[in-house]
Amino acid sequence: MSDVISPAIIQEHGLNEEEYARIERVLGRAPNLLELGIYSVMWSEHCSYKSSRLHLKKLPTKAPWVICGPGENAGVVDIGDGQAAIFKMESHNHPSFIEPYQGAATGVGGILRDVFTMGARPVANMNALRFGAPEHPKTRHLLSGVVAGIGGYGNCVGVPTVGGETDFHPSYNGNILVNAMTVGVAEIDKIFYSAAAGIGNSVVYVGSKTGRDGIHGATMASTEFSEDTEEKRPTVQVGDPFTEKRLIEACLELMSTDAIIAIQDMGAAGLTSSSVEMASKGGVGFALDLSKVPCREDGMQPYEMMLSESQERMLMVLKPGHEAEAQAIFRKWELDFAVIGQITDSGNLSLTFEGDLVADIPVPSLTDDAPIYDRPYVQPSPRAPLGPDQVARPDDYGAALLQLMGGPNLSSRRWIWEQYDHMVMADTIQRPGGDAAVVRVHGTQKALAISTDCTPRYVAADPKEGGKQAVAETWRNLTAVGATPLAITDCLNFGNPERPQIMGQFVGAIEGMAEACHALDYPVVSGNVSLYNETNGTGILPTPAIGGVGLLKNAQRMAGLALRRTGNRLILIGK
Amino acid sequence: MKAALITFPGSNCDRDMAVAIKSVTGRDPIAVWHSETTLGDVDFIALPGGFSYGDYLRCGAIAARSGIIPEIIRAGKRGVPILGICNGFQILTEIGLLPGALMRNAGLHFICRDVPLRVETSQSVFTGGYRTGSVVHMPVAHHDGNYFVDPDQQKRLDDEDRIAWRYCTKSGEVTPQANINGSVGNIAGVLNESRTILGMMPHPERMIDPAHGGTDGRLLFESALSMLATL
């Protein structure tokens, strides 16, 4: 297990010298390349939340109706009658800029898995999108690709895409934002978590085969890979919604039995993050035999298997003796099923391949010992409010109104939502175009209302007020359709946190969100942070997208925004 | 009355169809998995919408080669009413129970919206409750609903009064503008020769309850199933 780890290799894994020294310290030796790859994944910003964790703690996450707050695959809230709503929002910004169709499609696939992995049937998708200036040469291509990708995936899996938001601003010219949200419904006594348990129990891999998708890192510098494998390694993952649909049905079918102890989707860092998270949450070790991993191609190496980002895969721990039952279900749905290892009491992630031990890492060193940064920040001074006297009075109010309504940020989004099947499952009772989407809880009188909101220019002008406003806007949109707001999920899209101004925006927005959540008794139950959204040193507008979910106990009480009759009175509330 | 609901890997409107059938008959349809090879004695067969096999290769192509298909063909030839909606319509053309083929929408985009449809014939178990020439509204949600038949076939369909619906304007005119997906003759649904098999792209099962925004689809199930309910 020895490789020469050069400074170049360390750098290509996105680790700095200090972080590498920390790895040697916690491991008590130098890692080999595979182990370095695993640390690089687990200690990445994406998995470790190393820049954001300290501040995320400020968000309120509890309420009597919250069953599970942040930390699991998605948040869970009680909606009465023994049922729960499970939801989360996540970003897929960078992949969508490289390849808009597949990037957005796999973003939808990923967030769906986060929700059904907990036992919920997904009932609605939302999408919060940010593109560059409409006249920027790339915008049209990116917009049409992203919308087609979201539709292509969501329509095929049969989950209605019921709403979202779409903004245009030059700060997103080189870094679009694609945030996808899924809401699902589960029985409260059938919610599944990711903590592995039971020494000796089988660790099972299901879904698609593993390919060489999206593997980065120091691969070129390594002798393990020829140029040929490099050429074969696509940086963009291709989504297969047909497989996802079967995976949803197969998982829900297995979940209705008594076979599963723990389950986790293979997200961004695939087999690595799923196995480490399951072992870490359960306080156990995992012994995996990588020779058993179903592979799409010949000659795949452990490094590739552990870092692959192939889609539509899950990891589960089964109760002893339930393997055959589970296998039969996955067979029926024509999906791969393989027992790839066991739970151990070693506390280590131990990987073997073709009979050799190829990695052996204490699990807590990957999670608890990950670096946490208290990055310096400066709170930008809020921009002075604009008074009405500072704005020229329009000559023609009608023309001004038309100009506003025809502008890119206010014009109709029909072109977008008509490409999404927003009615499949036949429970959408408020379609896109209203304040919030409303979806019936199948077979009940209840309905869920969902809205995503954020006004990035407010956040740029005053991060704290902007953070508050975004939370409050979802709250208003939910109440406007007659729902009682329950909780939010968020997707915090910001620039480079190593720059104190950006970090200041981040901290300010969180503090504002926290204040609004407290005031409205409207906790955060799940979320996602996406940092380093910038091109050539210019960050995007700070964009803390908020996804709010509310409950209508009686769906018939739903309000809409259509004016029903001439002569009805319009009433303005608020100041 | 026994209704069979056929599902394939990737079907996703099966539940909606079951709800529609049950809301009219009071009974759940029998769920039939694509790989089964016997149907038993059924009085009605429904092929739901969705993306069987991901719409890969051609919509409905792979589903059309499933184990249950020979049984469906036999039942269809015996006169058992068959309703294929959206992907179900695509499958019925692929197996040859209905003429023509469904190609990519002319505008290339997926389209999901309510559309006006003109009832072209009330001479079938499915459309018997509608008035010929009237306009109804139902949602469409498809990427490949562009109906093609060659001109001879089209003429035959016309002559034999086998066109069930056409895309039209709100006031019922069949115009090129109202043709949402490029279908020949604005055709949205067709019947087989014996008028017992209907394939259509619009989704009547998504318009059965006032909360859907209308109930124009309900009549289709009522017409077909009330007749069969006596069996």
Place this chain on the structure above:
Amino acid sequence: MKARVHITLKPGVLDPQGKAIHHALDSLGFSGVDDVRQGKYIELDLQETDREKARADVEDMCRKLLANTVIERFSIDLD
């Protein structure tokens, strides 16, 4: 043995994808294009080593699945 199958729309069948590509090429300034038709291309790796048999097999596959002969035709090349 490798088989390469081309599936194209029959003449007379309107090709919405080809038309859209044509239109897009026009608007990108590629003006000298008279017509565009889009089809499918399928590569099969076969175990069969006998060319005659391989061809017969692939023809059978085309008729039974790969092509919809109501609107499409196919051609087969073997390596």
Place this chain on the structure above:
Amino acid sequence: MKARVHITLKPGVLDPQGKAIHHALDSLGFSGVDDVRQGKYIELDLQETDREKARADVEDMCRKLLANTVIERFSIDLD
């Protein structure tokens, strides 16, 4: 002049369509198939008569529109 363009997924890129077709061929009893990959085939009728120029044009079309070079590659044949 006629140009025939083949657009195929780069090796290693997942091909869900090919996978589904392969599976369907299996269940139809065509057992001797090792792999299936699906691509696109585009025929262009060009006004250009100079082969060199035609090829350069079509390459340009492929890069700008016909192929998604992040995951696909293309090849061009001229009549």
